Amino acid sequence: MRVGQVRRRATGAFFAVLTIAGACNLSAGPTTTTTSSTLASTTTTPSGSSTTTTTQPLGDRHQYGGEVLIGELEEPLTLNRYAPGGDSFIVSKIGQGYWTGVQDVDGANLELIPDVVVTLPTVANGGLVVNPDGTETVTYMIAPAAVWADGTPISGADFAFTYESIMNPEYATDKTGYEDIVSGSIVVGPKSFQYTMANPTLQVETMFSLILPRHVVEGTDLMSDWNDTMWVSGGPFVLEQWSRGEFITLTRNPNYWKSDPDTGQQLPYLDRVIFRFIPDATTLIAEFKARRIDVITPPADVATIQDLGALEGASIDVASAGPWEQLSFQFGDGRLLRNPGSYNEHIEYRKAVAHAIDRQRIVDELYAGYADILDSYVAAYNPVMSLGAWSEYAYDPDRSRLFLTELCAKDGVDCAANPPAVVFTASAVDVRVQLSGILEPMFADAGIAYSVEIDPALIFFGNTLDFGYFDVADWAWVGSPGMASLVAIHAAWDPGGTPPNGLAFTRWGSSAVSGQEDSRYNQRASSVVDAATERFQVLVGLMERTVDERELIAYFNEAESILAEAVVFLPLYQTPDIGVVWADEIGGYQHNPTDAADTWNLGSWHRVDS
Numbered sequence: 001m002r003v004g005q006v007r008r009r010a011t012g013a014f015f016a017v018l019t020i021a022g023a024c025n026l027s028a029g030p031t032t033t034t035t036s037s038t039l040a041s042t043t044t045t046p047s048g049s050s051t052t053t054t055t056q057p058l059g060d061r062h063q064y065g066g067e068v069l070i071g072e073l074e075e076p077l078t079l080n081r082y083a084p085g086g087d088s089f090i091v092s093k094i095g096q097g098y099w100t101g102v103q104d105v106d107g108a109n110l111e112l113i114p115d116v117v118v119t120l121p122t123v124a125n126g127g128l129v130v131n132p133d134g135t136e137t138v139t140y141m142i143a144p145a146a147v148w149a150d151g152t153p154i155s156g157a158d159f160a161f162t163y164e165s166i167m168n169p170e171y172a173t174d175k176t177g178y179e180d181i182v183s184g185s186i187v188v189g190p191k192s193f194q195y196t197m198a199n200p201t202l203q204v205e206t207m208f209s210l211i212l213p214r215h216v217v218e219g220t221d222l223m224s225d226w227n228d229t230m231w232v233s234g235g236p237f238v239l240e241q242w243s244r245g246e247f248i249t250l251t252r253n254p255n256y257w258k259s260d261p262d263t264g265q266q267l268p269y270l271d272r273v274i275f276r277f278i279p280d281a282t283t284l285i286a287e288f289k290a291r292r293i294d295v296i297t298p299p300a301d302v303a304t305i306q307d308l309g310a311l312e313g314a315s316i317d318v319a320s321a322g323p324w325e326q327l328s329f330q331f332g333d334g335r336l337l338r339n340p341g342s343y344n345e346h347i348e349y350r351k352a353v354a355h356a357i358d359r360q361r362i363v364d365e366l367y368a369g370y371a372d373i374l375d376s377y378v379a380a381y382n383p384v385m386s387l388g389a390w391s392e393y394a395y396d397p398d399r400s401r402l403f404l405t406e407l408c409a410k411d412g413v414d415c416a417a418n419p420p421a422v423v424f425t426a427s428a429v430d431v432r433v434q435l436s437g438i439l440e441p442m443f444a445d446a447g448i449a450y451s452v453e454i455d456p457a458l459i460f461f462g463n464t465l466d467f468g469y470f471d472v473a474d475w476a477w478v479g480s481p482g483m484a485s486l487v488a489i490h491a492a493w494d495p496g497g498t499p500p501n502g503l504a505f506t507r508w509g510s511s512a513v514s515g516q517e518d519s520r521y522n523q524r525a526s527s528v529v530d531a532a533t534e535r536f537q538v539l540v541g542l543m544e545r546t547v548d549e550r551e552l553i554a555y556f557n558e559a560e561s562i563l564a565e566a567v568v569f570l571p572l573y574q575t576p577d578i579g580v581v582w583a584d585e586i587g588g589y590q591h592n593p594t595d596a597a598d599t600w601n602l603g604s605w606h607r608v609d610s
Contacts, residue, residue: 006362017573020522022146024569028088029339031595032350035455037119037252039443042477057583059533060262060263060590061263061265062260062263062265062269062587062606063269063606063607064269064270064271064606065269065270065271065607066270066271066272066606066607067270067271067273067274068272068273068274068294068295068586068607069273069276069292069293069294069295070148070273070274070275070276070293070295070296070598071276071278071284071287071288071293071295071296071600072090072093072275072276072277072278073089073277073278073279073280073281073284073298074088074089074090074277074279075090075244075245075277075279075488076088076090076094077091077227078089078091078097078227078228079091079094079109079226079227079228079229079230079239079242080226081095081099081210081221081224081225082165082166082171082173082210083222083223083224083226084172084223084226089595091598092595092596092597093216093275093597093598093599094248094275094599095210095248096233096235096596096597096599096600096602097233097235097236097237097273097599097602098149098233098235098236098237098238098239098250098253099210099233099234099235100115100116100122100146100154100210100211100234100235101115101116101208101209101211102114102115102116102117102120102140102207102208102209102211103115103117103120103205103206103208103209103481104596104600105481105592105595105596105600106592106593106600107590107591107592107596107598107600108590110481110592110593110594111481112205112481112482114522115358116142116143116154116211116234116242117140117141117142117143118142118143119141120139120177120205120486121138121139121140121204121550123547123548123549124427124549125140126139127138127139128204128547129545130200131196134197134199134200135182135185135196135198135199135200136199136200136201136204137195137196138194138195138196138197138204139187139192139193139194140156140159140192140193140194140208141192142154142156142159142191142192142193142405143154143191143257144191145257146234146257147231147255147257147413148213148215148216148232148233148234148255149233149234149238149253149254149255149256149488150216150255151234151255152215153190153191154211154213154234154352155188155189155190155191156188156189156190156191156192156193157188157214157215158211158212158213159188159193159208159211159593160186160188160193160214161209161212161214161217161218162208162210162212163178163181163186163195163208165212165217165222166178167179168222171222171223176203177197177201177203177204177206177207178207179199180197180198180199180201180203181195181196181198182195182196182197182198193208194325198296198548199545200545200546201484201544201545201547201558202482202483202484202487202546202547202552203258203484204484205481205482205483205484206480206482210400211234211561212231213231213232213234216231216232217231226271228242233253235253235256235602235603236251236252236253236256236267236268236603237251237252237253237268237273237602237603238250238251238252238253238260240272244552245277246276246277247274247275247276247277248274248275249272249274249275250272250273250274251271251272251273252268252270252271252272253268255270256603258603260604262513264283267449267603267604268603268604268605269588269606269607270606270607271443271603273602273605276293277304281298281299284296284298285298285304285307285308288308289308289311291582291585294581294582294585294586295579295580295581295582295586295589295598296579296580297577297578297579297580297591297598298578298580300318300367300370300575300576300577300578302367302368302370304578305318305368305370305576306368307576308580313582313583313584313585314580314581314582314583315580315581315582315583315589316334316578316579316580317578317579317580317590317591318370318576318577318578319576319577319578319579319591319593320370320371320372320573320574320575320576323474323476323477323478323486323574323575324374324377324380324454324476324477324571324572324573324574324575325354325435325474325476325571325572325573325574326377326474326475326476326477326569326570326571326572327357327472327473327474327569327570327572328469328470328472328473328474328475328505328568328569329344329350329353329472329506329508329567329568329569330342330344330468330470330471330472330473330505330506330507331344331345331506331507331508331509331510331526331527331528332468332498332506332507332510332524332526332527333468333523333524334467334468334469334470334507334523335468335470335471337469338423338425338453338469338470338471339421339422339423339471341418341419341421342345342423342471342525343407343413343420343470344471345527345528346407346410346413347566348403348404348406348407348410349403349404349407349420349565350566350567351393351399351400351403351567352400352401352403352404352407352420352446352448352572353400353422353443353448353472353567354390354393354397354567354570354606355393355394355395355396355397355400355403355446356395356397356400356442356443356445356448357395357439357442357572357574358395358442359373359374359395359572360373361395361438361442362435362438362439362572362573363573365433365434365438366431366434366438366573367573367576370576371573371574371575371576372573372574373571373572373573374390374571374572374573374574375388375389375390375391375571376388376389376390376560376564377477377560377563377571378486378556378560379491380477380571380574381485381486381489382483382486385556385557386560387557387560387561387564389560389561389563389564389565390570390571392564393564393567393570395442397442397445397446398585400446400448401446401447404420404446404447404448407420408420419448419449420449421446421448421450421451422443422448422449422450422451422471422472423450423451423452423453423470423471423472424436424439424450424451424452424471424472424473424474425452425453425454425455425460425464425469425470425471425472425473425474426454426455426460426474426475427454427455427456427457427460427461427475428455428456428457428460429457432474433454433456435474436452436454440452455467460473460475461475463520465499465505466499466500466505466520466521467499467520467521468505468506468507468523474572476575477489477492480594480595481594481596483549483552486552486556487543487544487552490505490536490539490540490559491503491504491540492505493506493508493536493563493569494536494537494540495508495510495511495526495529495533495534495536495537496510496511496540497540498510498513498521498523499519499521500516500521506568506569507523507526508526508528508533508566508568509526509528509529509530509532509533509534509536509537510523510525510526510529511526511529512524512525522554528566531567532562532565533566535558535562536562536563539555539558539559539562540559542555543555543556577591577593578591579591579592579593579598583608584607584608584609585607585608586605586606586607587605587606587607587608587610588601588604588605588606589605
């Protein structure tokens, strides 16, 4: 047995923005459901430990057979991603075993990769074409060998049916993007699908990520008929059994059309995949340590990482690719309700705050260095594109005090009567409460008064952000893969996007707002409106209408420079995310902290014991 190891990855995440970090708990009653698929093998109840019925390996080839047990803290409410409750992480994690769609996320580099199509459409390969009339045509070429588990070819007709189902007014599906497809523009081929968007957009990166089999789903009720069972599989496994409150099992899809690019062998290797639902983290970890579970993704706390890392045969992958934390300044009137003497409108003050914060100390104390500090929000989406523009705000109390001196020397500023002070606000989450304590001595060293006002989560992610009731606040942004999410995050600082119609909670550069039904949204113009805020708003509009990667990179670079120079916010760190596997039992596993989940390449997992 090889000694256990902890592997750190500073890969940079590609997470969907327009969403703030949060969590939910799912539960269900004790019932048992089996799939109606004729391809499913005889139902069996999972045993307490993994068993292996394998052939011997041949050279570099992997052995077939056996099963893997995956421990999960949550259980899905439904198996149907299009139904209410189907957008949860656990539904996607299980669905990776039998869903198919346009794109997936590579767990090694966290980049979008093609799934059922030959290549992802881009301007460079001709898959995205901006037409003279300002529309955008998208073409998918479906992999010639792609078939459903019953042998029916996956075709353009399946894509068309998926579009029709999503746009069905009787279904409460997310129609974002699909509603912009030009009527009558769809062209269906046996192995192709084409449509035209009303305007150029990168929204297409995330569209058609889950394809429905027309020959199975047509004539059924998408919202009610596919919650406990599943349509015919397009992935490496098929649904075998769901015993609510206990487990879900998947079995091999014998008609899966993909092969291992390294060995040339047909996938999948395993006979069965079992998801065991264990809602208590302590029990989950204990079951893994007892080798009754092969793979887990437990909470990423330091004690857990170090405890599991000491196990012989276990491999722990720590990816700094989770939600990213930041401190934001408030520029609207709401800051004065928290801090009547707020100096947030002064660049000297914001730079003084930035230099007062030791970000390395924060990650060391919170995560024992297992998290990575951020010198740019762009690095949390695509490290290659990042300028690292916040690197100029290194921890330096002396520089912080110099900027305070400059602040206090300005006309109209009386630091004697109104000393510089930070009122820190965050949600009542343990890690943020800890952060509030870590910050206190840093501000004391810089000569900035400091106080803390923690809000209950429902208040913070409601009134506090919506109405701008904060002085300096901490929260995390969450996202999804691709260039589209990097475009979308800029909406968080778009001066034209204040709530309730936008996510510019900081009200940086925003105009006066009036006439809202809830008067608390009404406000005077931002305390900072200048050439930089005006240019940033133009850049956001350009990004939203551009699909050429080279042009987008130029816009990203300019936007990053503007935000860093203005110190609209201070990026702190990326939350670590861990995946744990008995590597002396399971091969092919690659931790993936995105919504694609660790099961993104489930077909490649194989037993390495015998």
